[in-house]
Amino acid sequence: MRKSHFIPAALLVMLTACNSGADNKTAGDSTATDTSMKMSDSSMHHMDSSSAVAPVPAIPAGAKVFFKNLKDGQSVTSPVKVEFGVDGIKLDSAGKLKDGSGHHHLLIDAGDSLALGTVVPKDSTHLHFGNAQTQTEVKLAPGKHKLTLQYADGIHRSYGGQLAKSITVDVKK
Template identity: 55%
Template sequence: MKKFLFAPAVLLIGLISCNSGTGNESSSSDSTSSQNDTTTMQADSSHTAMNTTTMDALPAVPAGAKVYFKNLKDGQTVSSPLKVEMGATNISVDSAGTIKQNSGHFHIIIDDGDSTASGVVVRKDSTHLHFGNAQKEATVTLSPGKHRLALQFADGIHRSYGSKLSEAITLNVKK
């Protein structure tokens, strides 16, 4: 009985912590982009309540799927604020809220590792930025110096696909 109650309790704690952010970590500065591709981080409505008595399995990663930074390269020197363009191949970028096969959404992890473990809900805080409205670009402010950015893909309820769908790079932010 204790084991049966433990999993829903852990999931509930993860969802609560995932929804503790203000939802306005970044904003887009490119007015020519479509609304679907911008990061007007309104209250991220994708952190929805779910039935904790049932849990769908993490969808399989499609063959050949990958995520990548479209406009940034490892070791690049950049200015802040920084425009980040996110890309995905062989998997659809979709809004969070429901679990759909062959789809998910982006997260950017700043200076906190190269990925979140597979199946773990990606935290939502100042170093774990969520793009649950299917955004494909963001403007991120970084202090001068060296920073590690990880692009992490997750399913509709923010469970990470792990290192299979992540890319990490190091950037040098000039003063």
């Protein structure tokens, strides 16, 4: 009789223990899924909490980002091809902090820039290009859209308005 009560109790304890981490796993899984869509660097946004975070690297004099193929106010059709340009600072993959380098992020209808040091969110309006990509295609609904090219360091911290460029495009049907 004792044995028959022990097995269900043990199963209940094991299920409870497994479920206590389910929410964390789900959150991690969605990040891993999103990350694999644009980047293979699984260390994105993950840092060892025991290590001190270095300051955002200095921006080299004269560094700038720009849209290579789009002009402010341009009429386009969807999907929109967007080519990213950068001068005066090295384009590099995400994952490690390296002085004088960074990678692109595309903000869609999400403002002019992110404050210096702010980690760029990862969602449908903040696209990451941590494999040092220099172009993409985005599907946009008809109408006016603000596109902002935001440069960030190796751990996705914004270089602020100094390395951002915004334009508006008019997507025609």
